[in-house]
Structure formats: C-alpha cells, structure tokens
Amino acid sequence: MTIEEIQNEIIDEFSMFEDWEERYQYMIDLGKDLPLIDDQYKTDSNIIKGCQSKVWVHAEMDNDKIVFTADSDAIITKGIIAILIRSFSNQHPKDIINAETDFIDQIGLKEHLSPTRANGLVSMVKQLKMYAIAYQTQLS
C-alpha cells in the first residue's frame, strides 16, 4: 500500500470513534501492544529529546525500502509513534520525503504534532524524513 492509502485506512479506523476517550483509548492500546524497537537501538544517540517524553528512532534499509522502529517512555506518545511508523515504514525513501502528516489532524490528534508540544514527535517526523533523505542520496 502507498503511504496515502495507509493514511486513509487509519482515518477510516478513527472515524468509527465517537469521542476523544475512544480515540485515546485506541491509541493507548496501540502504544501498549507494540514492542516498537529492539533494545540494542535504545541508545542515547538514537534519542530525540522532547522536554518531557523521550523518543527513540532507528532506521534500516530492506532492499530499497526503509524500515523504521521507534519507542517512547510515554504511552500516548508511543501510540502516535505506532501510527506514524505504520504510515512511513516499509516505504521508498522518496515517498517518505514527499509524504504529508495531515492525517494526524484528521484523526483528531493534531495537538500532538504541534511544535509547541514538548513530546519529541515533531522532531521525530523530521528525523524520519532526514533518514529518508540520507538513504535516497545513497540510492541515487
């Protein structure tokens, strides 16, 4: 599936929820369920510092696609990471570079990607794209 198709699928899933509690409960459950990153990659060099919650990101190439894994010490942050990884992982670098993150807004989680939110997610999205740019340079 393309990034856009995955994002539309996520929007569909979230449209079934009636209020914020259901949305957040779903996200919390996503966060709990996913062991997102191998412990060996939870290093200081892979850490993205928000003021409050920590985010770790690791990227590796699988043929011509990037596989992302990530984690956070806060569960809601982790839930959003799960959603972002689902949309960006296993994709071509150039598609990741061009991808939008508007869908986060559409599923009612806009505030978490606000630059003023001290959760490290804005930096995480930037970091995912930086990895894509780096790998794209290697490919071309």
Next chain:
Amino acid sequence: MLNVDEIRKDFPILSREVNGKPLVYFDNAATAQTPKQVIDTIVDYYSNYNANIHRGVHTLSQEATDLYEQARYKIQAHFNAKFSHEIIYTSGTTHGINLVANGFSSLLKKGDDIIVSALEHHSNIVPWQMLCERTGANLKVIPMNAEGELVMAEYSNLLSKNTKLVFVNHISNALGTINPIEDIIAQAHNVGAAVLIDGAQSTPHVKPDVQKLDVDFYVASAHKMCGPTGVGMLYGKEEWLKKLPPYQGGGEMIAEVTFEKTTYADLPHKFEAGTPNIAGGIAFGAAIDYMNGIGFNNIADFENELLEYATNKLLDIEGLKIYGTSKHKTAVISFNLEGIHPYDVGTILDKLGIAVRTGHHCAQPIMDYYKIPGTVRASFAFYNTKAEIDTLVAGVKKAKIMLS
C-alpha cells in the same frame, strides 16, 4: 475568610472552557491568572497615559512617570524595603538573578565559594555556573532529603570564610517546600556572605518583610502574583546596590556622558537601562493592591485548606505517590501514578479541561534525586475551589483507568 465565589468573578479567564469542559486551572506555580482590576490598569494606561517616562516635560510623560514611580512605592511598602530606590524593576526573577550574578563577577576571585541549593530551578543554577567559570569561584550545593527539605546541617558545613554568596529559593517550584530562609540568612551573615533569595514561588503566598529577614537581595516576578508577564523586581540593600556595577548600558542609567567617561545615575536608575515595561510596572502595583485587598493571611489559610483537602483526596488513589512531603510547604502537589508517565496523565487531564504542569519543572536535579522522569504538578491559588479539586481527583482516576 475570603469569599471564593466573589473572587472568581474578578478573573475573566476562569469562566472559559477548554476542550468543551469548564477550565480547572491548577498551573498557578507557572503563572497566576490576572484579575480584571489588573487588566483594567493596563488598558487604562495605554488608553490615557501612554508616554515615555523620566524625561519628558510634557504632561503625559509626567503622569506616566508618576504612575510608574507610585507603583515602585507600592512594591517598596509591600516588601517593607527601607528605601524606594532599593527596588529595581526587572523583566522578572531570572533577570534579577542575572543582574546580581553579573554584579558579583567583579567582586569574586578564585577560591571564593557560592552556595546554591539542590531545590533550585535549574535555569537559575546556570547564571552561577557561568559566574564561577568567569571568576574561578566554586559552586557548592546544599543537598536535599527524601521529604524535599534542605539538609541544614550540611549547609552549616559548607559555609566558611570563603563563602561570598548564598542563593536559595524561598519556596521550591517543583515540590512547594518552604525553606528556612531566616536561618539560612543568619548563618550566611555569620561568615560575612551575602544572600539572594528567589521569591518567585513565595510571593504569591506570603508577604516577605525584607528588613525583618535582613536579606541582601530578594527577587520576584509580577506574573506569579496576578500581575502581567515581563516585569518583576529586585530588592537589594542600598549598600549592596551601590557596590554592584551596572548590568546593562543604555539610556536612563547614566548621569553624564562624554567620550572619556560616563557617570552612572543614582539608584535605582543605575540598573534600569532603556525604556522599561511601564504598563507592566504600573500593573504590578495594581496586582499588589489586589492581593493585599484579599489579604495574605486569608490567602494562606484558604490555600492551606485546599492543600490539605487535595492531599488527602489524592492519597486515596491507589498507586499515587506525592513528592515533596515537608510539613512546611505551600499549595503545590507534585505526584505520579505508579508505572505511568506524567506526560500521559497531563495529556488526559488536559482533555478534561484541567491545566496541570507535567515534566521536570526545570528542576532536573530534584527529579534525578527521586529517579523519576518528572511529575504531575497541581498548584493551587486563592481562586481555586474544593469542587475543582474533586474534578482533578476524578480526572486522575480516569487517567489511571485509561492508562493502566
């Protein structure tokens, strides 16, 4: 006894909604809300008096100068300073601390000691680290215990004839601990050291008497006391303020300038370079009037009641731990739910319209002591109610269910 229902009518923001719920504002230690009396003062100033001060011969400038200087007298009276020129307007607590730290750079030499406490706001430790780097002085730290209190025996051990300055907050922002500053000041004076007290967290709750405390410097921010942001005050004993060199160069702070030499203006203008926050200063005065109108004894009684009520209700929640359990504390509760990150709790509470602070509260050394990433901090003011605390407690319970 204060009438909280009447008081709440003074604060327009308290009737707004957040995320579809009535706002419950428990982030008072970060900034206090502004009553309409203070807002009206700002509007009135810009509507009727706006002019640059201290220099104009025209009527507006003189009226604005009078208002600004009257506010300085209000601040002087509030803190019981001996002279009005011992009150320096600043942009806030951080500015006041930097002003003193900068002034001491010309008074310190290698081998001198500066003592700070483990309970400091970490941004306030930075000016002293910079000062020590510049001068070769040593930075020493008064440790804390598990209750979040300073270990006073250790403080006594740190003091020596090399101690030149002691810097301690009156009340800890992260834990609410009220520090024994009378004792800290007296012991410092015994070895000839000066003392700077950070009053950012105390001035919303108590009325410090700088002469009775015999403190050398005391700093505060207006916005923690129902005033506007961007203005604060530094109290300094006259003898100290005369000794310290000016902090910034510019207009207002000079008496005479030639290319060979500049003579500095008298106190307080020596430390007030450039056009100040005039409306802010005047509104600071209005905020002090407002709080004194309610009365600090009434405020303390009411807030202590809120603190006790909230502490008991929160401790009923299984797995909730409160950090900072000194018997001497103000209406601040720092807590965590076992196994749950404070950021997650804060996010759920925000969805319920409850404003709390989460994180390390710029007091990383305290969080390191407890080995936690941060806490959820609820801080109360005299316009909060027990009903709002019930909303908080219900919100924390809900967050616990959702996040467990």
